[in-house]
Amino acid sequence: MSAIAGTLNGFHVLLCYREFLQPNHVRRFQVVLRTNPPDASIFQPSPQCCCQPQPPPTPPPVCVLPPRTPEPVQTTSSGRRVRLPGRFQDCLPAPPRPASPSTEGSQVVREEETVASTIHRVILIVWDRLRTPPNSFGLWREYPKRPSFDPERQLQPEDLVNHGQQGSPRLSSPSSPDTPSDQPPQHGSGNQPFWPFLNQTIHSLMSWLNNGATSKTEEETNRLIKDCILLPNFRVDDLVGFDAHRENHQLDHEVSKSKFLAQFTESPVNIPIPTASRDNTNVTHPVPGFLHRKLTDVIREAFNDHLAHKLHYTPFHHFSQTTTESGQLQNEQVHGEAYSSDKCISEYKHIQRHGENPPDDPNCQREKGIALLMFSSDATSLADFGNAAAWPIYMMLGNLSKYDRAQPRSGAMHHIAYIPKIPDSFVNAIAQVNKSFRPNRPGPMIAHCRRELMHGVWRTLLDDDFVHAYRYGMVIKCLDGIERRIYPRIFSYSADYPEKVLLATIRDKGTYPCPRCLVKKDEMEKLGQANDNRTRLVKIRTYLANRVASARRAIYELGMSFQSMSVRLNLDEVSATPTINAFVERLRDSFNPSNMLPVDLLHEIELAGNNLAAQLDDRRVVCWSARG
Incomplete structure (x- = not known):
């Protein structure tokens, strides 16, 4: 801990500060304003002082995903590695270096202390900012506070593409009624991907029937072949005894008792x-x-x-x-x-x-x-x-x-x-x-x-x-x-x-039709000009609670109409409504x-x-x- 004493605007100022050497902690300052000069005893940290050295808090657990299995390297018969020609190589996005997790102790809490009326304590918080190094594209980040979780730490190139995700259970399968929300089920949740049907074949066929155009055309027939019959898990034996009316009734019955609808x-x-x-x-x-x-x-x-x-x-x-x-x-x-x-x-x-x-x-x-x-x-x-x-x-x-x-x-x-x-x-x-x-x-x-x-x-x-x-x-x-x-x-x-x-x-297409600013209707032709930009920045629309209350009092208590002068004088100036x-x-x-x-x-x-x-x-x- 260190201390600096001085005089500021007639007050004797004592600045006590200490900082942890670990990168995951913030610097804490304590400013003490006194009306009398500080004596030597004040330089000794008290047991209640926040500047007393304390062991660093334990960092929270970090959610680390398991590492991805690397793809096998293709080699020739002689053992040489097969390289993709340069014209076929894609320039993949490179995320910044992962941010190190920090503790939750970056917020200084005011402690209730009994101090003399002549002493004013102010605790200053210094933000533990974090700047990441630029990646290969020159992109870098500046965090106002060291993040405790980085969602892009385990980001892989296959997470950035959407090709081949059509058959992904996370993205394509419907939500089971046992799920707590209207979101698709998670991987390994135990829900069948072809719910509520017996197998994937019937699910694919009913999905084609209940989606797309109501009248099946040539395009819909092509979609049937592509999205249903040509699927690798399509089996003709699963369609034995198939009845579309029965399957639709089963679907309606299962959806009607879902937990998702019970949330409404x-x-x-x-x-x-x-x-x-x-x-x-x-x-x-x-x-x-x-x-x-x-x-x-x-x-x-x-x-x-x-x-x-x-x-x-x-x-x-x-x-x-x-x-x-x-x-x-x-x-x-x-x-x-x-x-x-x-x-x-x-x-x-x-x-x-x-x-x-x-x-x-x-x-x-x-x-x-x-x-x-x-x-x-x-x-x-x-x-x-x-x-x-x-x-x-x-x-x-x-x-x-x-x-x-x-x-x-x-x-x-x-x-x-x-x-x-x-x-x-x-x-x-x-x-x-x-x-x-x-x-x-x-x-x-x-x-x-x-x-x-x-x-x-x-x-x-x-x-x-x-x-x-x-x-x-x-x-x-x-x-x-x-x-x-x-x-x-x-x-x-x-x-x-x-x-x-x-x-x-506000009024629909009134004198001031914009819901964000107070530009007049006859000045909308100036869109994009310098005066129009200044109007958007200076004349920002705000909610006028007092005028609305006066207009509602005239309508609901005094029995006046919407077109009366008592109402219009309060609202027409900004095209507001009661x-x-x-x-x-x-x-x-x-x-x-x-x-x-x-x-x-x-x-x-x-x-x-x-x-x-x-x-x-x-x-x-x-x-x-x-x-x-």
Whole structure:
């Protein structure tokens, strides 16, 4: 231990510090501010001082996967090794050197000590940063804190390719009803890969029958030959006594009693109805049929399912080391993953500094981590004819690489809920309590109820358990055997524009149509210009809780209409709507719902641009000036 004394702003400062020589420990500093000069006795460490030398803590166990069996080397008859010609050699990606695991003691805890009122103690935390050496491509990482688990330690080249994974039991076999979630079964779990059928032959045939086009065409016949009959485990003897109707009935029976469906809870969503009267103000009507799962249960399963060994618990900055024309080395940040984004690292550092422990465990020393929740929803039709439709909500973890999340059969997407539709009985209930409402001309009333339904759904999903985990974290025993306190954070919510306006509680194509900033509709033609970029950075949309509360008071208590001046004066300035945002209500006022809505390239750029070009082409409108 060493000590340095001095004077700062009238205070006598004593800086005591010691550092472990081991690379897995952090440096600890203690700053003591005194109003009187320090005497010689203060340089002696007290038994309660955090600077007293202590033995280093025991490092946690590391989950080490068994080594891969090396592939045999091909040789000629003379014993010479066969080498692949250079034109056929592929340049495989090289991961950085594996990060050494560290202990959980990188967080300094304030100890309750009885000190004099004239002494102020401040404990400073020095981040144990880690920089990896550049790989063969010049890519390197900078961790804000030494990671305790590196998911890419045992990464092999065959893990980076998707060729030949079509027949993998992990990716192609359906989920058994005995599995705790909607994910495919793990290797060696004991579940039959051809569940619920008798053999693989019937499974392949029924998979062809129940997937693909409803009317079997030549392409479907080719798929039958390729994906069923030509499989090496296809046996004609297994089809003796086959009956498609019986097999489909068996499938429906097994799925109906699955444990996965038992995780869904059906509950109504109560929506307040404006009555246009001051006498009858507290009127609500339920919308039935809301199926949902607990978010905390899904998060726990996601940290222990078949993809848990690929999760990143510690985010990092990704850099590329390049050489300039003058021969100097320069580093450029690489963007591509959620866990390497500035937003993730900023929130991770905030959790390390200010993450609260629950009142029942105030001295928790577990490692603090972050769960990046990526939600998505989109209404879809279930049939070519009729009104059969579904409105699912999905969740993925941003701790997982986008290359794993993008695989359709990886099982990285979790079913969360199914949003119900407003039934006709709800419209009739509005007509009974609101005399000015006309069912044949619903107008803004039904649009308002749809917004209330969306946020009523999320008010149910963001229950007390999730709010408690959002503030104090949730203890999860991860796949490597270490218990971590995980703080869930909503990283993104992918949706098309009609759903974005519902989530952001703004008017659909109003004066300020953007759910992220306050750009006017007549200024959207300046897209890409410098002024437009400044508008997006300066005029960021925020949720105005006071104005929404005033507008709702005028509608629900004073009986005013949606078009009254009392409502419009509060909301029209930013194209807001009189709906309480469930995310702000449940996750504190500091949460801005507009920040979780990313740009939808598919609907807002690609499809929108193609549709606009097609419309202009049909009208024979020339939208680009040409010379000649």
